[in-house]
Amino acid sequence: xxxxxxxxxxxxxxxxxxxxxxxxxxxxxxxxxxxxxxxxxxxxxxxxxxxxxxxxxxxxxxxxxxxxxxxxxxxxxxxxxxxxxxxxxxxxxxxxxxxxxxxxxxxxxxxxxxxxxxxxxxxxxxxxxxxxxxxxxxxxxxxxxxxxxxxxxxxxxxxxxxxxxxxxxxxxxxxxxxxxxxxxxxxxxxxxxxxxxx
Amino acid sequence: xxxxxxxxxxxxxxxxxxxxxxxxxxxxxxxxxxxxxxxxxxxxxxxxxxxxxxxxxxxxxxxxxxxxxxxxxxxxxxxxxxxxxxxxxxxxxxxxxxxxxxxxxxxxxxxxxxxxxxxxxxxxxxxxxxxxxxxxxxxxxxxxxxxxxxxxxxxxxxxxxxxxxxxxxxxxxxxxxxxxxxxxxxxxxxxxxxxxxxxxxxxxxxxxxxxxxxxxxxxxxxxxxxxxxxxxxxxxxxxxxxxxxxxxxxxxxxx
Numbered sequence: 001x002x003x004x005x006x007x008x009x010x011x012x013x014x015x016x017x018x019x020x021x022x023x024x025x026x027x028x029x030x031x032x033x034x035x036x037x038x039x040x041x042x043x044x045x046x047x048x049x050x051x052x053x054x055x056x057x058x059x060x061x062x063x064x065x066x067x068x069x070x071x072x073x074x075x076x077x078x079x080x081x082x083x084x085x086x087x088x089x090x091x092x093x094x095x096x097x098x099x100x101x102x103x104x105x106x107x108x109x110x111x112x113x114x115x116x117x118x119x120x121x122x123x124x125x126x127x128x129x130x131x132x133x134x135x136x137x138x139x140x141x142x143x144x145x146x147x148x149x150x151x152x153x154x155x156x157x158x159x160x161x162x163x164x165x166x167x168x169x170x171x172x173x174x175x176x177x178x179x180x181x182x183x184x185x186x187x188x189x190x191x192x193x194x195x196x197x198x
Numbered sequence: 199x200x201x202x203x204x205x206x207x208x209x210x211x212x213x214x215x216x217x218x219x220x221x222x223x224x225x226x227x228x229x230x231x232x233x234x235x236x237x238x239x240x241x242x243x244x245x246x247x248x249x250x251x252x253x254x255x256x257x258x259x260x261x262x263x264x265x266x267x268x269x270x271x272x273x274x275x276x277x278x279x280x281x282x283x284x285x286x287x288x289x290x291x292x293x294x295x296x297x298x299x300x301x302x303x304x305x306x307x308x309x310x311x312x313x314x315x316x317x318x319x320x321x322x323x324x325x326x327x328x329x330x331x332x333x334x335x336x337x338x339x340x341x342x343x344x345x346x347x348x349x350x351x352x353x354x355x356x357x358x359x360x361x362x363x364x365x366x367x368x369x370x371x372x373x374x375x376x377x378x379x380x381x382x383x384x385x386x387x388x389x390x391x392x393x394x395x396x397x398x399x400x401x402x403x404x405x406x407x408x409x410x411x412x413x414x415x416x417x418x419x420x421x422x423x424x425x426x427x428x429x430x431x432x433x434x435x436x437x438x439x440x441x442x443x444x445x446x447x448x449x450x451x452x453x
Contacts, residue, residue, distance in 0.1 A: 015294045018269045048319035112200070113399045113422055115321050115368055119201040119243055119452040139201060139452040141274055143296070143321040160200050182274045182296060184238070 004039035007031040008046055009056045016045045019181035023188060033065040040071055041195055046078030050087040050094045053078055066097055072197040073173050080175030081146060089146055099173045100153055107147040110161030115145045120158045122166050128155040130167060130193045138186040140178035147177060201452045202416045203243040203423030204437060206430045208233060211250045213263040227431060230263055231270050238271050240437040243452060246425060249279035256280065261289055268294025276324055284317050291318060299324035299371060302340045305351050308365060315366035324369045325362040329355040331376045336388055360395050370396055371425065373403040381407025389419035401425050409435060409443045416449050
């Protein structure tokens, strides 16, 4: 079972690798498109600014690779946002990977502090396989200013001023707006559940 | 609803957790990983490490222990101390620190905040502010970690916080110096004043001595998190008990 973390040059690469290591999984950080294509599971991490991250993905030739994957792919934080068609950030619109329909927009926190930073509850109506063995409404660790609205792809949502997508899934594509690698047992369980997807 | 955060702060010297005594000597209080895991297991929401590494090869020592913490713990952590450039920040972030906190270097050269935000994003840039209450006028002090003396910056705390936020800081840690180590409670008046002008998360520091101090600072100053060191290190307050008490008063807290 090979597990690849796409080397986007973002800062949380090692944290994600360490989290998988704690689960007893060997994850390889790779920037080789062939290696990424042949993996059983692919994780797309990301922190920082969307235009910068998308430029890196383009420069490294990952766009068509990521778009052509059939195996489970999970985007984390900015990595999840990059799965969408468009991202509005810093006064410009960045074209994303287009694996999920819709736009990423600034989260309206309704006069509460922004960025949305800290532990917030996950909420869902139906328990998706990615939520297996989680307690009800568990806390996960978020750090972000932009978000995806609730849509058909939403598996779990969270609320900070506005309710937004916290976990999404469509076909082979999964996304977490929070950081499972920093969300204690809740995060480990979600990563385990993702690795059960085939 | 977003939970309020409980944040233990650990002083680290050459990869060991220490307790400083008037800057003259540092008593070793434990292994950084043991203490980090202990706080993580007790339910700490985040950890802050204040790096006072004094070795000649400080860069490598710091990099090693930050990587070790990242490898071992599954909650977010912030590294403060010794970060005065984009390169120094990059070294901590690349090995897994979730956030970096800067204090004196930002006062010396405020453009550093803009540079860090441009390089790494707003979410991981924390500005630490050491503020002294001169009879209701709050003033920023610098070089508070140094033996040879704290300096007055001539900056008003409210102005500096507004400037730091304007330059893109993602979070403010306000250390109220008059309260530091006194265990008489957080400075509610000062934190409330800063809260009014601070649109990013605000963390209270300085003064925690009892469970009700945490309740007061969350309810009265509306801060996002409360940082404390000695009450946790001495086990005067146990984090699980603190969290249960706060939940009982209706404050949103991760159990």
